[in-house]
Amino acid sequence: MRGRPLLHTSYAQDMALLDTPAKRVSTGLLVLLALGLSVVLADRSLEVLAGAYVLAIGAIGLNIVTGYAGQVSLGHAFFVAIGAYTAAALSGPTGQDVIGYGVAEIWIWLPAAGLVAAAAGVLVAPLATRLRGLYLAIVTLGLVFLGEHVLKEWKALTGGPGVGREAAVPQLLGYRLDQDGPLGTREQVLYLLMLVLLVAFAVAARNLARSRVGRAFAAIRDRDIAAAVMGVPLTRYKVLAFGISSFYAGCAGGLLYSVSGYVEPGSFSLLMSVQFIAMVLIGGVATVSGAIAGALFISLLQPLTRALPSLLPVISADTTQTPNVFQVETVLYGLLIVLFLVFEPRGLFGLWVRARNYWKSWPFSY
Secondary structure, three states: OOOOOOOOOOHHHHOOOOOOHHHHHHHHHHHHHHHHHHHHOOHHHHHHHHHHHHHHHHHHHHHHHHHHOOOOOOOHHHHHHHHHHHHHHHHOOOOOOOOOOOOOEHHHHHHHHHHHHHHHHHHHHHHHHHOOOHHHHHHHHHHHHHHHHHHHHOHHHHOOOOOOEEOOOOEEOOEEOOOOEOOEOHHHHHHHHHHHHHHHHHHHHHHHHHOHHHHHHHHHHHOHHHHHHOOOOHHHHHHHHHHHHHHHHHHHHHHHHHHHOEEOHHHOOHHHHHHHHHHHHHHOOOOHHHHHHHHHHHHHHHHHHHOHHHHOOOOEOOOOOOOEHHHHHHHHHHHHHHHHHHHOOOHHHHHHHHHHHHHHHOOOOO
């Protein structure tokens, strides 16, 4: 029996992070491939991928509260905004028109951005213990509109609509990571930084899902009344799910605009929340790898849609005209969500499982 594929002779083997040789080899190859892209791709492509990795961190956070814990949240953009402006305010220079404290070290402003967003998530979480389903979705949707209004009016923090402010400066032990240097170009350094952080956040989320907390989340998602009867404290774990999810969103917000170097209050609209939901649903609910795949899919789709005005003159790049490229993107996200929910509810992860099972049983049908 020894050496038989998928044979686990201990509980530790069954619960391992990568429990098969194929998973260990494929994961290692993917990480090596991602590292190799930093010296192969052009700087513009690296910038797009770095943004995709940051969005993947935010999608993993939304997957924790929606996919693993079953709490519907449409307010992810609100928590991303809190993280982005917390990081920008901490890192911003002092004595300017906008709030700034001059703390540019990333190991300070990145956890701070996550913790402030997590605190906001914990404040909202008590509603999750009283509401669920459509009612909870409407409440979290209101956070997006509330946050958008506050950000546009709080010019001392955000700079105001159409003006904005500089995003957080990524600096590590006095070395500016957003400038060309001995480690490579600005885009290469930022790409490697976002890749390392994505791997760290993904491993943390996967370990959380395998822990007692993750199993409690799954029990609440599947049947919260039965979970309460079994002794799972619903309030504690729902608050914890919102807090962890908001921490991921806050960190993603601080990092997302460090890539572009500029943050504007109009960016945190309902469209951003829809994008995160599309990443989770298209990638695969309750899977870390699915959230990453969904974020990469949506992020790499944007350069294609932005090229539509040159291919189809009827679509305008001007936001004051109809139809414009941003309206096409919104329709496309909605269409993809509907198609995946109807034909493959498990998303890209489900397609991968189908292909894997087909080749495992080939040439037999069953």
